[in-house]
Amino acid sequence: MNRKEFIGYSATGAAGMALFPANLFAKENLKKNEKRFPQILPYAKKGKWKEFELEINIMEHELAPAMKIHTLAFNNMIPGPEIRVKEGDQVRVKFKNKTEINHTIHWHGIYVPWRMDGVPYVTQMPVMADQEFIYEFTAKPYGTHFYHCHWGTLLHMQSGMFGSFIVENDDDPVKKAFPYEREYTLVYSAHDVNFLRNELNGMLERMKERSYLMKNGRFDPQRFNLFNTKEELLNAIENGYQPPYLVNRRSLADLPNPNWFTVNGKSYPSTPSLLIKTGETIRVRLINSGTENHHLHLHGHDFWMVCDDGLPLPRPWQRNTLSLSPGKTYDIIIEGNNRGIWTFHDHDTRRVTNNGLYPGGNLMALVYEDLPVEERQVGKMNNGKNILPKIALDE
Amino acid sequence: MKTKIYLSVILSVALVSVTRAQVSPEIELGAKGVMSGNIVVDNANTASAVSDFSDSQILLGFKQKLYSAWRGQMVFGFQFPDADSDLGQVFFNHVFLTVENHKNIFKLGRSTTKTIINEFPTLRDDDAISFNYSLNPFSIGSNTQDNQYGNVIEYTHIFRQRYWFTFHGENLANLSSPTDFSLNAFGASFLYIVPGSQRWNRNVLQRIGMSYNNYLTDRPGYSGYEEALKNILGTVTINVFPDPVHFVDFRIQGIYNIGFSEIDSINSYRNYVKTPYFSTFGTVRYLYRKLERPFIQVSAGMGYKSFSSVAGSNQFIGITNIFYRLGEHFDLGFQYRYLHNYGETGSLFGQKQHRFQLALVYSIDQIFNNQFDDRNSILNLEHGYIK
Numbered sequence: 105m106n107r108k109e110f111i112g113y114s115a116t117g118a119a120g121m122a123l124f125p126a127n128l129f130a131k132e133n134l135k136k137n138e139k140r141f142p143q144i145l146p147y148a149k150k151g152k153w154k155e156f157e158l159e160i161n162i163m164e165h166e167l168a169p170a171m172k173i174h175t176l177a178f179n180n181m182i183p184g185p186e187i188r189v190k191e192g193d194q195v196r197v198k199f200k201n202k203t204e205i206n207h208t209i210h211w212h213g214i215y216v217p218w219r220m221d222g223v224p225y226v227t228q229m230p231v232m233a234d235q236e237f238i239y240e241f242t243a244k245p246y247g248t249h250f251y252h253c254h255w256g257t258l259l260h261m262q263s264g265m266f267g268s269f270i271v272e273n274d275d276d277p278v279k280k281a282f283p284y285e286r287e288y289t290l291v292y293s294a295h296d297v298n299f300l301r302n303e304l305n306g307m308l309e310r311m312k313e314r315s316y317l318m319k320n321g322r323f324d325p326q327r328f329n330l331f332n333t334k335e336e337l338l339n340a341i342e343n344g345y346q347p348p349y350l351v352n353r354r355s356l357a358d359l360p361n362p363n364w365f366t367v368n369g370k371s372y373p374s375t376p377s378l379l380i381k382t383g384e385t386i387r388v389r390l391i392n393s394g395t396e397n398h399h400l401h402l403h404g405h406d407f408w409m410v411c412d413d414g415l416p417l418p419r420p421w422q423r424n425t426l427s428l429s430p431g432k433t434y435d436i437i438i439e440g441n442n443r444g445i446w447t448f449h450d451h452d453t454r455r456v457t458n459n460g461l462y463p464g465g466n467l468m469a470l471v472y473e474d475l476p477v478e479e480r481q482v483g484k485m486n487n488g489k490n491i492l493p494k495i496a497l498d499e
Numbered sequence: 500m501k502t503k504i505y506l507s508v509i510l511s512v513a514l515v516s517v518t519r520a521q522v523s524p525e526i527e528l529g530a531k532g533v534m535s536g537n538i539v540v541d542n543a544n545t546a547s548a549v550s551d552f553s554d555s556q557i558l559l560g561f562k563q564k565l566y567s568a569w570r571g572q573m574v575f576g577f578q579f580p581d582a583d584s585d586l587g588q589v590f591f592n593h594v595f596l597t598v599e600n601h602k603n604i605f606k607l608g609r610s611t612t613k614t615i616i617n618e619f620p621t622l623r624d625d626d627a628i629s630f631n632y633s634l635n636p637f638s639i640g641s642n643t644q645d646n647q648y649g650n651v652i653e654y655t656h657i658f659r660q661r662y663w664f665t666f667h668g669e670n671l672a673n674l675s676s677p678t679d680f681s682l683n684a685f686g687a688s689f690l691y692i693v694p695g696s697q698r699w700n701r702n703v704l705q706r707i708g709m710s711y712n713n714y715l716t717d718r719p720g721y722s723g724y725e726e727a728l729k730n731i732l733g734t735v736t737i738n739v740f741p742d743p744v745h746f747v748d749f750r751i752q753g754i755y756n757i758g759f760s761e762i763d764s765i766n767s768y769r770n771y772v773k774t775p776y777f778s779t780f781g782t783v784r785y786l787y788r789k790l791e792r793p794f795i796q797v798s799a800g801m802g803y804k805s806f807s808s809v810a811g812s813n814q815f816i817g818i819t820n821i822f823y824r825l826g827e828h829f830d831l832g833f834q835y836r837y838l839h840n841y842g843e844t845g846s847l848f849g850q851k852q853h854r855f856q857l858a859l860v861y862s863i864d865q866i867f868n869n870q871f872d873d874r875n876s877i878l879n880l881e882h883g884y885i886k
Contacts, residue, residue, distance in 0.1 A: 162881075163882070172886075173885070174878040301876075304878060305872070305876045305877055308878070312697070327791065345790065352826055352827060353827065
């Protein structure tokens with residue numbers, strides 16, 4: 105079967121999401137698309153506190169149709185639910201660990217008291233199996249931020265332990281400069297699924313053993329590789345302790361090499377679409393919670409970069425490509441001034457692949473909802489329909 | 500025959516060209532090097548070996564995902580048998596293919612046979628072979644591999660992750676007709692096994708099960724079911740002290756060889772295998788794990804074998820060893836074994852033997868080009884099996 109034939113066949117398929125025209129504008133597909141953005145976490149008002157509940161679990165997660173992996177997940181979602189508060193709100197987050205692995209939550213970009221910063225053995229003890237930790241802080245500064253686990257960070261972040269944290273302001277300078285109604289959050293990540301699987305299995309196995317000992321009151325700091333001073337570490341080495349980074353305990357060069365790239369936890373063809381109408385202005389909050397640089401390029405438009413790490417820029421930058429490095433957030437404004445369906449993707453094209461195969465990864469589209477039906481037709485497909493396929497895969 | 504081979508080659512080439520096969524396999528490398536210096540004191544004689552490398556082996560496996568959630572694997576392996584084994588310098592002990600999904604495993608080729616249903620902490624797998632293996636009745640006893648490996652066809656179904664039910668058929672080595680590859684044994688086994696990744700979940704029972712073997716032997720004067728040699732194996736492994744630092748377990752296996760009751764003399768190896776017997780072998784093992792890594796292991800085992808049709812001809816084995824871990828995969832070991840054969844077994848094998856062995860052991864099991872998870876990983880066991 106050649107590529108053209110394949111496209112013809114896939115166009116007749118019912119599964120998958122609508123990235124390109126066809127039935128994208130059908131109600132059920134618009135509904136599905138809504139769910140491809142972070143879901144807002146509800147809160148309970150407890151006195152002065154806005155109280156949120158987060159729990160962490162392990163689940164099966166589908167990166168793309170037929171491609172499942174095991175991941176960690178806040179409230180069984182990847183990314184975790186979006187926490188959205190007003191600047192100055194008193195925020196309380198009750199975090200429950202339902203896994204056997206240790207975790208914390210770091211509030212990336214938020215001016216939390218240092219004891220709430222979520223760095224294990226620096227600001228707090230790790231949250232162990234079945235334990236709960238309560239984070240309390242004032243929501244500031246304004247802007248697009250995110251939260252993520254800070255224990256075993258390399259593994260836990262690419263395992264799905266991240267979510268957006270949006271601090272709103274009634275006097276929003278961006279909204280004043282660019283009045284908009286709709287906004288979207290896009291959380292980028294990259295995953296070495298083999299690293300993820302092997303490390304997660306190893307960590308779970310080690311923790312089973314450690315939990316068994318701890319339940320019997322036999323916590324041994326050396327098992328967690330914990331030392332109070334450098335001298336203590338050197339003494340332990342003198343007495344036979346082998347640091348886990350040595351080659352007699354771990355093979356060389358086991359750093360992850362991501363082969364799956366996601367937006368909001370999904371790879372193409374399951375990535376979300378940014379919907380816009382002619383004359384409309386939308387705000388897009390971009391968060392990189394992964395380990396890779398993403399050089400995001402929008403076809404057919406310039407956009408305005410308005411916030412950097414949540415902070416409003418003194419003067420918006422007009423551009424069509426930006427480099428979203430790990431840990432960064434940018435807010436951009438897109439003006440609907442060029443009707444069509446435009447791809448929005450990583451211009452490091454290694455990241456628009458699934459397991460090395462294009463198209464995939466963080467490939468997505470800006471879609472004009474008011475695109476007339478006749479403009480959705482680009483040619484007669486093999487299946488005889490005058491519309492583009494919903495999904496086009498190549499090999 | 501030539502035509503068939505020709506056609507199959509053409510078909511393979513055609514399939515490859517159509518699908519542009521791009522899937523590289525997972526590659527699994529298993530290796531074990533056992534180098535020992537031996538001193539054997541046998542009645543009045545003393546013999547020594549400077550470097551005994553028998554039981555050293557290499558396994559190479561190639562595994563990949565198939566369509567519809569199946570996986571396939573090809574394994575090649577060879578080992579260095581005993582010098583007097585009649586098997587040559589190298590023996591190919593594993594040459595097989597498996598096809599498996601979540602709950603089913605099909606296996607075809609040369610591999611281990613179901614003549615043992617537990618693993619014992621001895622320096623070499625065959626150190627107590629007369630006690631912990633159901634012995635091959637077609638063999639003349641010139642090597643141990645005849646009892647350990649065969650050309651097998653197996654189907655295993657796994658219930659609820661831990662219950663392994665296997666039907667198996669074998670072509671066991673038969674030196675009297677070495678070119679006969681027809682089925683000469685079959686049986687079934689049922690085992691409850693706690694996966695290694697979950698060993699801290701359950702405190703006591705780690706393995707229990709039994710196996711039934713039926714060897715299609717010739718038995719003068721009998722036919723049908725009565726002509727076959729049959730035996731039953733039972734085993735259990737218990738965590739006596741399931742502590743991650745100071746770990747103690749006990750494992751035992753018994754073999755009841757229904758045998759041929761008319762054989763009332765053990766004057767040959769074949770009679771030794773076919774006469775009714777009951778043998779048992781058990782070990783107690785202490786493992787000290789320093790900071791989650793094995794450091795020292797000490798074990799002691801005993802076995803006893805009695806022959807109901809041959810009065811006074813019993814066998815006893817005592818075996819003890821210690822292993823000290825020099826590094827990942829690398830151990831220094833010492834093992835002492837005492838064998839005592841009473842009655843007619845003494846005449847056949849010698850009355851008693853002391854054996855001392857000082858050994859270096861290197862063993863690895865590495866996966867390269869890793870692509871998918873193992874059935875018994877914690878993620879697959881506890882968080883949903885990913886096909």
